[in-house]
Amino acid sequence: MKKIFSVIIGIFFIQCLMAQLKQWEIASPLDFETTLSGSFAEMRRNHFHGGLDLRTNGEENKHVYSIDDGYVAKISISRTGYGKCAYINHPNGYTSVYGHLNGFVPKLDSLLKAKQYGEHKYEVELILDSAQYTVKKGELFAISGNTGASGGPHVHFEIRETATGIMRNPFLLKNNPYNIADDKEPKIYGIKIYGLNGKGSINDQAEQKCKVIVDKDRSRKVQVGDGLYGWGKIGFSVKASDYMTGTSFTYTPRHLRLYAEDKLISDITIDSFLFKDTRGSNSFIDYKQWATSREFFMKSFKNTNSPIVFQEEQPKGTFTINKEKEYKFRYEVEDDFGNKDQIEFVITGKKTDYQPIKLPDDQFIKCGESVLFDKGSFAMQFPQNALYEDVEHRFTCDSSAKFLSNIYSIGSKTDPLHVFCDISIKIEHDTIEDKSKYYIAKLNDLNVQSGSAGGTYVNGILVGKTNTFGRFAVATDVTPPVIAPVHTNKLRNAPYIRLKIYDTQSGIASYDAYIDDKWILFEYDSKTQQITYWLDKKMVKEFSNHTLKLVVKDYCGNVKEYSKQIYW
Numbered sequence: 377m378k379k380i381f382s383v384i385i386g387i388f389f390i391q392c393l394m395a396q397l398k399q400w401e402i403a404s405p406l407d408f409e410t411t412l413s414g415s416f417a418e419m420r421r422n423h424f425h426g427g428l429d430l431r432t433n434g435e436e437n438k439h440v441y442s443i444d445d446g447y448v449a450k451i452s453i454s455r456t457g458y459g460k461c462a463y464i465n466h467p468n469g470y471t472s473v474y475g476h477l478n479g480f481v482p483k484l485d486s487l488l489k490a491k492q493y494g495e496h497k498y499e500v501e502l503i504l505d506s507a508q509y510t511v512k513k514g515e516l517f518a519i520s521g522n523t524g525a526s527g528g529p530h531v532h533f534e535i536r537e538t539a540t541g542i543m544r545n546p547f548l549l550k551n552n553p554y555n556i557a558d559d560k561e562p563k564i565y566g567i568k569i570y571g572l573n574g575k576g577s578i579n580d581q582a583e584q585k586c587k588v589i590v591d592k593d594r595s596r597k598v599q600v601g602d603g604l605y606g607w608g609k610i611g612f613s614v615k616a617s618d619y620m621t622g623t624s625f626t627y628t629p630r631h632l633r634l635y636a637e638d639k640l641i642s643d644i645t646i647d648s649f650l651f652k653d654t655r656g657s658n659s660f661i662d663y664k665q666w667a668t669s670r671e672f673f674m675k676s677f678k679n680t681n682s683p684i685v686f687q688e689e690q691p692k693g694t695f696t697i698n699k700e701k702e703y704k705f706r707y708e709v710e711d712d713f714g715n716k717d718q719i720e721f722v723i724t725g726k727k728t729d730y731q732p733i734k735l736p737d738d739q740f741i742k743c744g745e746s747v748l749f750d751k752g753s754f755a756m757q758f759p760q761n762a763l764y765e766d767v768e769h770r771f772t773c774d775s776s777a778k779f780l781s782n783i784y785s786i787g788s789k790t791d792p793l794h795v796f797c798d799i800s801i802k803i804e805h806d807t808i809e810d811k812s813k814y815y816i817a818k819l820n821d822l823n824v825q826s827g828s829a830g831g832t833y834v835n836g837i838l839v840g841k842t843n844t845f846g847r848f849a850v851a852t853d854v855t856p857p858v859i860a861p862v863h864t865n866k867l868r869n870a871p872y873i874r875l876k877i878y879d880t881q882s883g884i885a886s887y888d889a890y891i892d893d894k895w896i897l898f899e900y901d902s903k904t905q906q907i908t909y910w911l912d913k914k915m916v917k918e919f920s921n922h923t924l925k926l927v928v929k930d931y932c933g934n935v936k937e938y939s940k941q942i943y944w
């Protein structure tokens with residue numbers, strides 16, 4: 377009873393918040409008209425895009441304003457992802473988020489710098505209480521930039537429910553203060569049909585991919601040689617893009633509707649997801665197709681163990697063909713502004729002898745439960761919600777002269793993982809005295825390193841973490857990181873110091889820079905591998921000589937030092 381009661385309260389609370397959202401009138405974060413270079417919940421590599429990308433005319437350092445009254449609750453600084461990012465909490469239960477910023481107004485900037493200088497770190501999280509920095513609707517608090525994983529100057533703007541972290545479509549709000557209009561239709565480019573759970577087939581196969589083509593009479597059709605025929609339980613996915621007035625960018629449509637025999641069998645509105653489950657986009661798309669061709673086919677049926685909240689469980693989005701007749705289907709997609717596209721297709725019911733190959737259960741890693749996959753010298757621990765479906769383990773072990781362990785392969789690049797899993801590998805040649813030099817290398821098909829899974833040494837075993845399947849082996853890193861000066865001379869002309877730092881094996885773990893033995897704040901940008909210090913005459917005396925010292929460490933504890941006399 378108590379549980380039912382709290383569920384009812386929960387639903388009531390969510391509905392109240394939703395109603396608030398739809399009544400919410402906000403100010404624009406920018407003071408000029410803009411177009412979007414990204415829209416809400418667009419499919420991206422390993423995540424849904426969390427908000428709107430507001431373009432800033434190809435320029436940085438534009439004023440950024442709070443969309444409503446509230447207080448700055450958090451500033452987070454990262455060398456990747458959101459870069460320099462601000463979170464403003466509003467009294468209606470929502471948080472607005474502003475990413476890839478260059479900086480903040482002086483009072484916020486000094487709070488941030490105090491934290492960074494206090495911790496001797498660029499990447500920090502500054503948490504503020506409701507009294508520390510309040511803002512009014514339309515108040516300037518930051519300047520825009522291109523920091524973090526940003527491919528050009530813009531402001532990344534999000535709306536989240538403060539308490540739950542649920543991300544909401546900013547176009548659900550009452551007003552659209554960015555002056556964005558759109559009369560361009562989305563377009564459907566392809567569909568895929570799947571025989572599901574070994575209980576169905578399409579054209580005598582497990583799946584069939586079809587392009588949408590423009591026919592001679594200019595009508596658009598699903599292209600399939602001699603037509604589509606199927607039997608049993610089938611599912612569907614669609615590849616579609618949306619377009620907007622005044623830009624050449626592409627977006628994801630908001631609504632996907634699938635009709636079978638004129639009956640709506642799946643009605644999806646991509647309007648919300650949990651921040652912690654943004655990687656769940658990999659369960660919404662046909663991940664195998666994406667990993668093979670980089671195409672996003674969005675599925676109308678839900679995976680067995682999917683974290684997607686906007687999708688209903690199966691049998692929604694599936695259909696059973698059990699008669700030898702023609703079945704009519706129709707896909708419809710719609711964008712945020714009511715523009716639509718649709719495509720019709722026919723599947724003929726035809727009994728077949730098709731039998732999918734059924735592998736024994738022990739060939740699979742089960743989804744929805746915590747699994748320790750243990751092969752003695754190799755083990756991987758899957759937390760409960762690591763997998764969206766059961767995954768064929770395809771485990772192999774090959775001896776290696778190049779690495780200090782065997783080379784282990786598990787799963788496939790075409791199988792997604794939702795979270796990081798612990799991975800442990802026995803070191804076959806444990807000869808190095810300094811155990812901190814070991815790490816787990818991720819390998820490509822040619823056994824060349826493509827990444828690092830880190831690693832801690834425990835009694836002849838290395839324990840690391842991975843959020844991808846693939847090939848793994850233990851390697852050593854005894855090479856210090858590389859430091860290359862980019863701008864360290866003529867500082868009177870351009871008052872900043874910039875260097876490139878990188879490490880091709882275990883990766884950069886930390887860096888510390890000093891001028892005349894005093895720690896100074898270098899900002900780190902992962903995409904350029906560069907660190908920059910903006911010279912500040914309050915910190916460093918002008919028109920005089922100084923000693924710059926830089927110390928860079930990798931994850932295996934190798935250290936590189938650099939020093940130089942500078943004049944500023």
Ligand SMILES: [Zn+2]
Binds near residue numbers: 425426427428532
């Ligand atoms: Zn963005």
